[in-house]
Amino acid sequence: MQPVNIKSYRAIFLIALILFTGSCSTKKNTGVTRTYHNVTSYYNVYYNGKEAFKDGVKKINTNYKDNYSLILPVFTFSSNDAVREAFGDMNRTIEKCSKCVRKHSITVKPKRKEGKKQDKTSKEFYEQTEFVNWIDDAYLLIGKAQFYKHDFYAGIETFSFIVREYSDPEIKFEAYLWLGRTYVEMGKFDKALEFLTKLETEKNALPESLVGPLAITQADIQIRQKQYESAIPFMITGVANTKNKKERIRYLYILAQLYQKIEERGKAFDAYGKVIDLNPNYEMTFNARINRASIFNAASEDSKPLQKELIKMLKDDKNIDFRDQIYYALGNIALNESDEEIAIKYFLLSAHLSTLNPNQKALSYLSAADIFFDRPDYRNSQAFYDSAVSILTPEYPDYVSLKNKSQNLNELVKNLVIIEREDSLQRIAGLSDNERNAVIDKIIAQLLEDEKKEKELAALQQQDMVYLQQQGNENANQEGNWYFYNPGMLGMGMQEFKKKWGDRKLEDNWRRKNKSVVSFEDISSEGEKSADTTKNIFSTKSRDYYLVDLPLNDSLLLESKHKIEKAYFDMASIYKDRFNDLQLSIEGFQKLLTRFPETEYRLSTYYNLYKLYALTKNFTLAEEYKAKIMNEYPQSEYAKVLGNPDYFKELEKIDNQVKFMYQATYKYFIANNCDEVNRTYQFVDSAYNQSTLLPKFAILSALCKGHNGDTLALKESLGKFKERFPDSEEVNYANEVLAALERKPRELELADIKKDEFGGELSKEIIDSIDLAIFTLNPQQVHYYLLVVANQKTDAKRVQFNLTNFNLDYYSFLEFEVASELLSADYTCIVVKKFKNQSMAKNYFEGVIIAGEVLQELTEDSYRDFIISAENYATFLKDKNLLTYQKFFNQNYINQ
Numbered sequence: 001m002q003p004v005n006i007k008s009y010r011a012i013f014l015i016a017l018i019l020f021t022g023s024c025s026t027k028k029n030t031g032v033t034r035t036y037h038n039v040t041s042y043y044n045v046y047y048n049g050k051e052a053f054k055d056g057v058k059k060i061n062t063n064y065k066d067n068y069s070l071i072l073p074v075f076t077f078s079s080n081d082a083v084r085e086a087f088g089d090m091n092r093t094i095e096k097c098s099k100c101v102r103k104h105s106i107t108v109k110p111k112r113k114e115g116k117k118q119d120k121t122s123k124e125f126y127e128q129t130e131f132v133n134w135i136d137d138a139y140l141l142i143g144k145a146q147f148y149k150h151d152f153y154a155g156i157e158t159f160s161f162i163v164r165e166y167s168d169p170e171i172k173f174e175a176y177l178w179l180g181r182t183y184v185e186m187g188k189f190d191k192a193l194e195f196l197t198k199l200e201t202e203k204n205a206l207p208e209s210l211v212g213p214l215a216i217t218q219a220d221i222q223i224r225q226k227q228y229e230s231a232i233p234f235m236i237t238g239v240a241n242t243k244n245k246k247e248r249i250r251y252l253y254i255l256a257q258l259y260q261k262i263e264e265r266g267k268a269f270d271a272y273g274k275v276i277d278l279n280p281n282y283e284m285t286f287n288a289r290i291n292r293a294s295i296f297n298a299a300s301e302d303s304k305p306l307q308k309e310l311i312k313m314l315k316d317d318k319n320i321d322f323r324d325q326i327y328y329a330l331g332n333i334a335l336n337e338s339d340e341e342i343a344i345k346y347f348l349l350s351a352h353l354s355t356l357n358p359n360q361k362a363l364s365y366l367s368a369a370d371i372f373f374d375r376p377d378y379r380n381s382q383a384f385y386d387s388a389v390s391i392l393t394p395e396y397p398d399y400v401s402l403k404n405k406s407q408n409l410n411e412l413v414k415n416l417v418i419i420e421r422e423d424s425l426q427r428i429a430g431l432s433d434n435e436r437n438a439v440i441d442k443i444i445a446q447l448l449e450d451e452k453k454e455k456e457l458a459a460l461q462q463q464d465m466v467y468l469q470q471q472g473n474e475n476a477n478q479e480g481n482w483y484f485y486n487p488g489m490l491g492m493g494m495q496e497f498k499k500k501w502g503d504r505k506l507e508d509n510w511r512r513k514n515k516s517v518v519s520f521e522d523i524s525s526e527g528e529k530s531a532d533t534t535k536n537i538f539s540t541k542s543r544d545y546y547l548v549d550l551p552l553n554d555s556l557l558l559e560s561k562h563k564i565e566k567a568y569f570d571m572a573s574i575y576k577d578r579f580n581d582l583q584l585s586i587e588g589f590q591k592l593l594t595r596f597p598e599t600e601y602r603l604s605t606y607y608n609l610y611k612l613y614a615l616t617k618n619f620t621l622a623e624e625y626k627a628k629i630m631n632e633y634p635q636s637e638y639a640k641v642l643g644n645p646d647y648f649k650e651l652e653k654i655d656n657q658v659k660f661m662y663q664a665t666y667k668y669f670i671a672n673n674c675d676e677v678n679r680t681y682q683f684v685d686s687a688y689n690q691s692t693l694l695p696k697f698a699i700l701s702a703l704c705k706g707h708n709g710d711t712l713a714l715k716e717s718l719g720k721f722k723e724r725f726p727d728s729e730e731v732n733y734a735n736e737v738l739a740a741l742e743r744k745p746r747e748l749e750l751a752d753i754k755k756d757e758f759g760g761e762l763s764k765e766i767i768d769s770i771d772l773a774i775f776t777l778n779p780q781q782v783h784y785y786l787l788v789v790a791n792q793k794t795d796a797k798r799v800q801f802n803l804t805n806f807n808l809d810y811y812s813f814l815e816f817e818v819a820s821e822l823l824s825a826d827y828t829c830i831v832v833k834k835f836k837n838q839s840m841a842k843n844y845f846e847g848v849i850i851a852g853e854v855l856q857e858l859t860e861d862s863y864r865d866f867i868i869s870a871e872n873y874a875t876f877l878k879d880k881n882l883l884t885y886q887k888f889f890n891q892n893y894i895n896q
Contacts, residue, residue, distance in 0.1 A: 033106065034131055041104035041134045049096030049141055056089030056148060061246075068287040069359040070397065071228075071257045072250065074220040077148055078185060086148060093145040097138035106131040129165055136166045140174060147182055153798050155182050170207045173199055177210060181217055189221050191808060196221075212241030216251060223254075226397070228261045249280045253288065265295045282318075289313075290325050294332035303333050324354035328364050335371070344368050351387075362391040366402070376581060379416065382409035404726040408578040415571040422560045422567075429550040429557070440546045447540060561596075568592040569601045576608065577689075586612050603629070607638045611690065641687040658684060658691045665697060674704035695721075695728035702734070736850055774875055775888045781869040783841035785832040785848070788823065788882060793862035796820060796828035802854045803830060811844075823880050834870070841867040842893070867893060 057077075063085045064076040076082055107130060130136060143158035159182065162175040176195045183192035199206055199214050206214070216238035222231035235255045242248040256271030272288040279285070293306045310326050310333075313319050319326065331346030347368040354361035369384035385406040392399055428439055538545040551557040572588025575581045589605045589612070599605065606625050613622035629638050661680060668676040681701040684694060702721045706714035718734045725731060787803065789796050800820055807816045821829045835841035845867050848854050855863070866889045868876060876885050 028108070030110065037104040037106060037132045038134065041100050041132055041138075045096045045100040045103070046134045046138055046141075049093045049100065049138070052089045052092040052096065053141055053145060053148075056086030056093065056145075059085045059089065060148070066283075067359055068283070069357075069363050071223065071261065072254050074216060074223065074251070074254060075181075080150065083148055083150060090145040090149045094142050097142045097145075100138040101135055101142075104132050105135045128167075136162060136168060136171045139166075140171060140178075143175070143178060147178060147185075150185070152182050152186055153801055156801075169202075169205055170210075173202065173206060173210055177213055177217065181220075184217065184221055184224070187224075188805065189225060191805070192217075192221060208241075212238050212243075215241065219254075223258070228258050232258050232262075245278070246280075249275060249278050249284070252278070253280075253284060256288070256291070260291065260295055268295055286319070286322055287325070290322075290329045293329040296333065296336065303337060307333060321356055324350045324357055324360045324364065326350075327353065328360060328367070331364070331367060335367070340371050344371055347371075358391050362388045362396075365391070376579075376584070378409055378579075379413055382406070382413045385409055401727065407726070408574065412571060412574045412578075415567040415574070418567040419564050419571070422564045425550055426557065426560055429552050436550075437543060440543050443546065444541050444543075565592065565596045565599055565601070568595070569599070569605065572605075572608070576612065582612050582616055586616070603633050603636060603638065606632075607686075610642070615690075637683065637686050655691070658688050658693050662693050662696055665700060669700045669704070677701055677704050695725040695730045698725060699730040699734060703737070736852075739852060774879060775872045775885065776869075777892045778869050778871065779838035781837070781871060783835045783838050783867050783869050784873050785835070785841060785844055785865070786868050786873070786876075787830040787832075787854070787863060787865045789828055789830065789858070789863045790861070791826055791828055794858055796830065799854070799858070799863075800830050802857075803832065806848065806851065806854050807832070821877065823877075823882075827882070829877075831873070835867075838867065838869070838893075 060079075060082045061076055064079055064082040066072055073079070110131070139158060139162050143155050143162065146152075146155040146158060156179065159175045159179045163172055163179070166172055166175075176198050180192040180195040180199075183189070183195070196214065196218055199210070215234045219231040219234035219238055222228070222234065232255065235251060235258060239248055239251045239255060242251060252271060253275050256268050256275060259265075259268035259271055269292055272292045275288045276285055276292075280288075289309075293310055296303060296306055307330065310330055314323060314326050327346045327350035331343045331350060334340075334343035334346060347364045351361050351364035351368070354364060365384045365388035369381050369388060372378075372381035372384065385402065386409070389399075389403050389406045392402070394400075396402075428436055431439065538548070551560040568588055569592055572585045572592065575588055576585035586609065589609050592599055592601065592605055606629050610622050610625035610629065613619070613625065626642050629636065629642060633639055661684060665677055665680045668674075668680070678701050681697040684691065684697050688694070698721055702717040703714070705717040715738060718738055722731055722734055787799065789799050797820075800818060804818045807818065817833045819831055819833070821831065823829050832844070835844060845865070848865065855865075864882065864886060866885065868885070868889070872885070872888075879885075
């Protein structure tokens with residue numbers, strides 16, 4: 001073999017270098033460059049980004065802790081806390097995939113061979129926008145990583161780019177799916193359904209790999225909206241088309257929960273059985289067994305085998321921390337068999353043992369509370385509802401309803417306690433001195449005995465703490481000398497705390513189980529505070545301490561009787577209005593009349609009894625109280641209403657009459673005729689206070705308080721509305737108005753304009769010198785809505801995106817144009833076009849404030865918004881002086 005000389009080596013190296021350099025270029029589109037970039041884009045960068053993404057998803061799933069007392073969330077990525085653990089991996093994914101796009105994307109067209117006729121395949125090839133296979137996958141992975149970081153706006157831009165730029169059906173359909181999921185996470189379900197519907201219409205072309213994810217996402221939407229029955233068909237499809245075992249088990253468990261929620265017990269029982277057969281983790285298996293035990297059919301099955309299995313589980317050391325759930329399941333079995341007493345015992349035992357699972361403790365209290373409420377035993381029910389609500393967080397389903405129910409019960413029990421307390425105090429006051437002192441001495445003796453027991457208990461606890469300290473000191477040198485630097489001691493201390501107190505929210509009065517029902521002294525009124533002050537100078541072991549509360553003279557006795565009188569009326573009204581317990585309400589009103597025949601509430605009591613007897617079909621007694629009203633109070637509004645002899649025949653027509661009156665009242669409201677609004681509301685409240693439309697009259701009357709600009713009066717009236725109608729649909733609107741009123745007004749007065757745009761202070765001379773002559777007022781001209789944002793303080797594109805979504809949510813029937821205009825390097829103007837006149841633009845302006853979605857993320861110094869006529873807008877763009885138009889706007893729109 002002839003040796004190769006140096007010149008030959010150099011030539012070969014030069015040719016290889018030229019070929020390699022040519023293949024690296026993304027400016028040329030040849031078979032060599034495409035092959036090179038397809039290989040290197042995957043193995044050099046995309047693969048690493050994909051692995052980082054997998055690691056991030058694994059961390060999310062590992063760190064997420066399921067709450068089995070609620071329907072499990074379909075996706076763990078909804079949790080802000082869980083996804084935070086994966087930020088590093090998702091950032092690496094975005095970095096690697098962005099590098100893939102930047103270094104390997106080929107968009108230039110390949111050279112055509114002259115004279116060669118193009119077939120369909122060749123034509124499709126040349127019409128591609130991207131010639132490297134992994135680029136669209138990289139974009140999709142970038143979008144997913146942004147989504148998992150909860151950077152939803154960036155994710156929407158990325159997925160939308162894929163849909164717009166790429167024709168590959170599989171990647172395009174998946175982008176549509178992730179767009180839908182993004183809008184679901186943002187709570188915009190209608191928008192999400194738009195994208196998912198696109199996939200539904202393309203079902204024949206939909207890749208098999210997306211059938212399951214599409215169905216699961218649709219189920220997720222239904223579950224989030226509490227449409228549990230509607231979610232089931234989607235979840236069935238999702239389970240059938242999910243190959244990943246862990247995901248399939250999770251979806252199957254949720255399906256079982258959905259069946260249980262709609263009381264399809266047989267199907268739920270079978271679904272939980274399938275979950276157990278698939279051998280999931282211990283916690284899910286345990287909860288599936290517990291739920292199966294809770295929903296067995298008492299009518300057709302023997303509960304003894306289930307009870308035996310649960311009692312066996314109690315003896316297993318692995319289940320020590322799950323005993324609360326086991327007793328809860330035993331309680332449900334007893335309840336299914338209509339053994340309420342045993343059920344209550346199990347539920348309360350469950351709550352007592354639940355020191356590590358606050359959700360289970362709350363559920364156990366709720367179950368006991370429900371039993372007492374249905375009996376009805378409102379006092380016990382109140383205690384357990386209050387305990388449950390004190391543990392639950394606002395995220396719990398129906399939390400607001402439960403809290404309102406608890407507050408109503410608190411109010412009811414407060415009146416019951418007032419009656420008992422004042423009766424007891426009057427009884428003791430009526431005794432002779434010797435008898436009274438004997439009663440007080442007995443109370444003092446019991447107090448001394450209780451103190452003795454508490455001291456003995458404290459001594460035992462002190463011994464326990466000494467033991468704990470000795471145990472902890474063995475490792476003190478390694479773990480730290482002070483209690484709070486010693487993890488072992490701190491852990492034991494936390495366990496002791498939880499054994500004694502359970503899980504408590506960090507708040508005032510944390511030791512008190514029932515913060516709403518207070519002690520004997522706490523329920524005293526404002527007038528009694530002076531008496532309480534007097535009590536403080538006496539020892540609780542002296543007779544004088546207890547004598548202070550007793551009504552020992554005529555004025556105190558009269559005051560005590562007034563308290564009882566009012567408590568009876570309030571109690572009977574609560575039974576009727578808040579619990580619809582007509583019989584107890586009747587008893588309450590009757591007791592009021594028996595004890596206080598000349599009560600100041602007599603007319604209202606007569607009318608309430610008339611209505612209650614009519615509702616319970618006791619027309620004889622109803623007529624009796626009607627006669628009392630007509631004879632004793634002939635000029636009252638009640639008498640006028642009842643003067644119609646055909647009143648009972650027309651009861652069925654009342655609803656239609658009230659509806660007609662509401663339509664008229666609403667017209668009065670629109671016309672700013674608040675006198676008629678208030679007059680009609682007062683009449684309906686008196687004559688038809690059982691009508692379901694009453695809250696609608698009440699909210700109009702409340703809103704009238706703001707028609708003259710009295711914000712404080714409006715807040716007060718809306719607050720009273722919420723107290724009276726806590727469960728009405730109109731409460732949501734009242735909350736929106738109150739939230740809007742709490743937002744700081746944005747330059748509503750000229751005196752507030754003391755800053756140049758969003759910055760420094762301006763002198764009075766500069767403010768006074770502003771010339772407004774360049775603008776003209778024309779209310780009938782076409783108007784625009786302007787939102788000017790400071791570029792250094794907020795993202796103008798994001799604000800524009802929010803404004804566009806706001807229009808889609810609330811004004812989809814109007815085709816608004818949303819555009820942006822750069823006023824300067826510092827400010828961007830976002831404009832919504834167009835409105836027929838000033839009035840329509842002002843309605844939109846107020847709608848943006850009330851809804852809050854567009855402005856809620858903006859700080860006060862980052863934006864200003866206005867409405868402006870088309871002519872003034874053209875002037876504003878030329879002048880570009882925000883302060884000038886702000887002054888004009890305040891004078892001519894706000895102040896007017």
